[in-house]
Amino acid sequence: MNTYGNRPLETAYDVVVVGGGPAGMAAALGAKKQGAERILIVDREKEAGGILLQCIHPGFGLQHFKEELTGPEYAQRFLGQVLAADIQVAKDTYVLDIDGQRRVTLMSGETGMQQVQTKAAVLAMGARERTRGAIRTPGRRPAGVLTAGLAQKFVNLMGYLPGKRAVILGSGDIGLIMARRLTLEGVEVVGVFEIMPYANGLNRNIVQCLQDFDIPLHLSTTVVDIQGRDRLEKVTVAPVDSHFVPDLTRSWDIDCDTLLLSIGLIPENELSRQLNLRLDPVTQGPVVNSRMESSQDGVFVCGNVVHIHDLVDFVSAESSLTGEYAGLYATGQQLPRDNIRLIPGENVAYCVPHTISSDREHTVYLRVRKPLEKSVLRLGEVYEKPLRYVFPAEMVNLKVRPRFLHQFHGDALKIDVLPGE
Numbered sequence: 001m002n003t004y005g006n007r008p009l010e011t012a013y014d015v016v017v018v019g020g021g022p023a024g025m026a027a028a029l030g031a032k033k034q035g036a037e038r039i040l041i042v043d044r045e046k047e048a049g050g051i052l053l054q055c056i057h058p059g060f061g062l063q064h065f066k067e068e069l070t071g072p073e074y075a076q077r078f079l080g081q082v083l084a085a086d087i088q089v090a091k092d093t094y095v096l097d098i099d100g101q102r103r104v105t106l107m108s109g110e111t112g113m114q115q116v117q118t119k120a121a122v123l124a125m126g127a128r129e130r131t132r133g134a135i136r137t138p139g140r141r142p143a144g145v146l147t148a149g150l151a152q153k154f155v156n157l158m159g160y161l162p163g164k165r166a167v168i169l170g171s172g173d174i175g176l177i178m179a180r181r182l183t184l185e186g187v188e189v190v191g192v193f194e195i196m197p198y199a200n201g202l203n204r205n206i207v208q209c210l211q212d213f214d215i216p217l218h219l220s221t222t223v224v225d226i227q228g229r230d231r232l233e234k235v236t237v238a239p240v241d242s243h244f245v246p247d248l249t250r251s252w253d254i255d256c257d258t259l260l261l262s263i264g265l266i267p268e269n270e271l272s273r274q275l276n277l278r279l280d281p282v283t284q285g286p287v288v289n290s291r292m293e294s295s296q297d298g299v300f301v302c303g304n305v306v307h308i309h310d311l312v313d314f315v316s317a318e319s320s321l322t323g324e325y326a327g328l329y330a331t332g333q334q335l336p337r338d339n340i341r342l343i344p345g346e347n348v349a350y351c352v353p354h355t356i357s358s359d360r361e362h363t364v365y366l367r368v369r370k371p372l373e374k375s376v377l378r379l380g381e382v383y384e385k386p387l388r389y390v391f392p393a394e395m396v397n398l399k400v401r402p403r404f405l406h407q408f409h410g411d412a413l414k415i416d417v418l419p420g421e
Contacts, residue, residue, distance in 0.1 A: 012117040013038045014330040016104050018095045019124035021050020022312050023303025023319040025078040027122045030323025032085045035331045041089045049075035054156045063313035119330040120298050127265040127304035139226030148174040148262040163258030168192045169223050171199040175262020180209035189215050195222040198371050200393045265308045282350040283307040289338045290356045292322035300326045307352050310395050340408045345416035358405040364398045374420035
């Protein structure tokens with residue numbers, strides 16, 4: 001088994017964490033903090049760190065470490081803490097299954113299949129990119145059409161350029177960052193095309209990655225055809241109406257040899273489905289309570305498996321809390337119960353966690369459905385918070401204190417984001 005320090009696996013653990021990215025490492029440290037002794041992180045890659053290892057740009061750690069770091073630097077900080085805490089990490093190892101008794105089946109190239117028992121399991125597998133098939137873009141299937149994250153791996157980790165003249169479909173953060181990265185490497189980025197009437201990346205990335213490099217952003221526009229036999233030769237783009245129907249009479253062709261897709265992330269939830277966890281149809285991740293525990297006792301989830309985050313700092317904060325509750329569960333301590341169900345109201349797509357308790361403070365994460373300039377976040381009829389603006393691409397996090405929650409004991413609490421004055 002490929003582990004740091006070459007430690008063989010034990011037969012039983014207090015906590016097993018699936019995924020060695022920022023969520024998994026933060027969860028393991030949280031479990032250690034609450035008294036769990038035997039902790040195992042399982043990661044399918046050759047090195048722990050997750051997606052951070054290919055994110056060589058700065059901008060990480062501003063909230064968690066109070067300084068600006070690159071992705072690999074952020075990952076190394078956490079990995080150092082994990083190893084210092086004597087947490088075992090199994091690399092290049094797959095989790096094939098977790099059964100109802102929390103027996104975890106592992107597979108690696110070195111030792112084959114093994115099974116370990118755990119008192120608590122934490123799912124922190126991250127997310128995967130949507131592909132061309134998810135949006136059914138018509139046209140041929142030549143080389144040169146790939147996701148933005150794969151292109152990032154090619155350029156930053158393997159030293160390959162995907163092409164010489166690129167078009168980017170979608171304005172997710174990875175696509176925006178790759179627009180800048182490719183430009184710095186000498187690739188001509190013709191433009192970024194977004195089907196929505198607003199960008200889907202963080203505002204700082206719009207400024208730093210597009211505006212600073214004079215890369216045009218075309219809103220309410222999408223790719224309607226892909227042309228080329230062996231290699232991509234051109235794409236056809238067209239504006240869309242309010243119902244996202246392309247106006248082909250106003251379409252135009254763009255010569256290019258590369259099309260990057262930055263059209264969103266999907267939580268990696270194959271294990272969650274094997275465990276028959278209850279899933280939220282909006283987030284596509286498990287339904288969780290305020291302890292980040294799923295619908296199955298002893299199975300906790302955190303990070304992009306639950307919902308897609310903007311910043312890794314948010315992932316670390318949420319996952320650390322998840323690990324703490326997993327550690328308490330594993331050591332046999334009584335966990336607090338929830339008594340309030342959160343309901344997404346007007347202009348709220350979802351909120352996480354799905355239930356909370358009236359006796360302690362919570363951090364609630366939510367996303368809006370449409371952008372608003374001045375707005376008001378309203379909890380039922382008891383609390384209002386003015387917001388400068390809200391944007392679907394930027395997650396809203398809210399501290400909710402017990403003094404606003406006592407009257408909702410055993411009831412539902414609706415969250416609205418309304419236009420402000």
